[in-house]
Amino acid sequence: MSHQTAEPVSPTHSPAPRTAGHAVADRRDWWRDAVIYQVYPRSFADSDGDGMGDLPGIRSRLPYLRDLGVDAVWLSPFYASPQADAGYDVADYRAVDPMFGNLLDADGLIRDAHELGLRIIVDLVPNHSSDQHEWFKRALADGPGSPLRDRYHFRPGKGANGELPPNNWESIFGGPAWTRVTEPDGTPGEWYLHLFAPEQPDFNWDHPAVGDEFRSILRFWLDMGVDGFRIDVAHGMVKAPGLPDIGDSEQVKLLGDGVVPFFDQDGVHEIYRQWRLILDEYSGDRVFVAEAWTPTVERTAHYVRPDELHQAFNFQYLSTHWDAAELREVIDRTLEAMRPVGAPATWVLSNHDVTRHATRFGNPAGLGTQIREAGDRELGLRRARAATLLMLALPGSAYLYQGEELGLPDVVDLPDEARQDPAYFRGAGQDGFRDGCRVPIPWTREGSSYGFGDGGSWLPQPAGWGELSVEAQQGTPGSTLELYRTALAVRRETPDLGAGEGVEWLPAPEGVLAFRRGAFVCVANTTGQAVPLAAPGRLLTASGEVAVTDGEALVPADTTAWWTTA
Known part of the structure; x- marks a missing residue:
């Protein structure tokens, strides 16, 4: 496709890029x-x-x-x-x-x-850390009761033999948010929490x-x-204290x-x-x-x-x-x-x-x-x-x-x-x-x-x-x-762009956003049709080709234009 930008674009807002030597201040x-x-x-x-x-x-x-x-x-x-x-x-x-x-x-x-x-x-x-983090590897090797297990969320399982996860939380990546470990003696043991992959055990931030x-x-x-x-x-x-179940089983x-x-x-x-x-x-x-x-x-x-x-x-x-x-x-x-x-x-x-x-x-x-x-x-x-x-x-x-x-x-x-x-x-x-x-x-x-x-x-x-x-x-x-x-x-050189707390919304046709920030005006046409409007000033740049004739601008479909009244 053709990638067109607006013309004309003011040369005063097309400066040379920064060069070496501009150390961080x-x-x-x-x-x-x-x-x-x-x-x-x-x-x-x-x-x-x-x-x-x-x-x-x-x-x-x-x-x-x-x-x-x-x-x-x-x-x-x-x-x-x-x-x-x-x-x-x-x-x-x-x-x-x-x-x-x-x-x-x-x-x-x-x-x-x-x-x-x-x-x-x-x-x-x-x-969370990796399950290959030294803390977690030692917690597994030390077995139940290890103080290092307190740095993660280890819990006994539910069920007659601890065969069920401690709660009904699910991993963001799918499946239970708990994995059961095999203890050093080879028996099925405690479960540990991982909101993401099993290789990513969650830290217990209650531990100092x-x-x-x-x-x-x-x-x-x-x-x-x-x-x-x-x-x-x-x-x-x-x-949450006690790691309570969520209210329903939805992921x-x-x-x-x-x-x-x-x-x-x-x-x-x-x-x-x-x-x-x-x-x-x-x-x-x-x-x-x-x-x-x-x-x-x-x-x-x-x-x-x-x-x-x-x-x-x-x-x-x-x-x-x-x-x-x-x-x-x-x-x-x-x-x-x-x-x-x-x-x-x-x-x-x-x-x-x-x-x-x-x-x-x-x-x-x-x-x-x-x-x-x-x-x-x-x-x-x-x-x-x-x-x-x-x-x-x-x-x-x-x-x-x-x-x-x-x-x-x-x-x-x-x-x-x-x-x-x-x-x-x-x-x-x-x-x-x-x-x-x-x-x-x-x-x-x-x-x-x-x-x-x-x-x-x-x-x-x-x-x-x-x-x-x-x-x-x-x-x-x-x-x-x-x-x-x-x-x-343009953003770097325009005083009214960048930091600030608000915008002044301007009247605009349905499907169009228009706002002012000092002498700067932004117009965004989110519709599928070109929209005519009064040119709010001098065109700085645009994401598509904006035609300006006798003070009237035609902003193409799905196009944003920047203007200045300065």
Whole structure:
């Protein structure tokens, strides 16, 4: 398809990208309007040709991220791990898995990023460890009554011989949330809790050793120079006293909105108050970001009170359909919920756990955030570009997922034998198709892995992936990559964009969102038809080709345009 952008675009808002030498400065509250780019390490860049992305590969591509115009890079887990769940099963929180490099590579990456003006946020996984973590291995070896078992949730089973799980909780990945162990003497024994895979036993945060350990882990990485942490399953960790059954036998999903005894318990907030005291000891305005799936955005706001975390992902926004009324409602609710706690709103459209929005928006509404169909590729890309410009125009901080700046779709036809998502191998849990958004990204038009590395890729890339590559799009007018670069440059140079608490909604036809922020105006047409309206000012950029004649603008279907009245 043709990827067209609006003309004319003011040259005063198309500056050269940042260059080397813009070292990270202690800019206060930088995170309030930051654009943060998620790197999924195994799928970003491979330096040694083993088919798996790594830290040296990421390090080599940092100039690309600087030129894209983002403020910070969030790295998904690279810790020592058996990789039962792509590194979210951590065996050693102070070591780099050899598949990704070593601590010297991590140190070099952090230093290079800072020299380029980029900040580094790393994942922290405090809800559970790997079953290969030293604590858990020793707890198994010591047998019932071991003090180390108190650091996890070990319980005797129900039934005459303890053959039934301790309660009716189910794993997010499907099946029971409990696994029975074989004791050192060979007999069936206690059960342990794992809200995710059996290889991911949940920590017992009521035990003081767990809190002590994670406060030490925080200091270890802060001393390495990281600028913050994204907290995995931040709404987990604390479980209701007594581990009571849930009210019915329905599977409760991570993306669900139910009230359950193992998520969003009030006790998590005391943990974060303790962590915040540690973070505030360090210079550089470092941050915490919560992955907190909560029933409401109002509950999410509890995580970002002034003495707790700085940001929380806005999953209500991510799961909203491409519909003007729905979008306006979630935008208003988000801004209203964040205002009393003084926290910035965050906005995100894609990540490593959900179908990329270029595919999601090309499918019928109501299919959820994990979709198995390719859908209408042209429609999905057009809406994705428009949705991105809308997101970047909103007050607060925005998160981008690697490859979305290339307009990458999900790969929905991966062969079964290639899949590695643990949820795929278990029934009744998450759909198990997260591999589709994790396929390594293309850098060049040609090559065995389109520039990802010299030895293929750990997940197969589709034929034609090269036409979506950085090489194919770089410098190409109207490409999705150039749209992102232009939008981020405009956002960086426009005083009324970025941080803020609200928007001024403007009158607009049905299916169209229009709002003002100072001299800046955003218009998003979510309908399937072109919409005429009075041009609100001078056109800055747009996700499609907007025609302006004698003060009248024609905004195409599924298109967002930015204007200025200055």
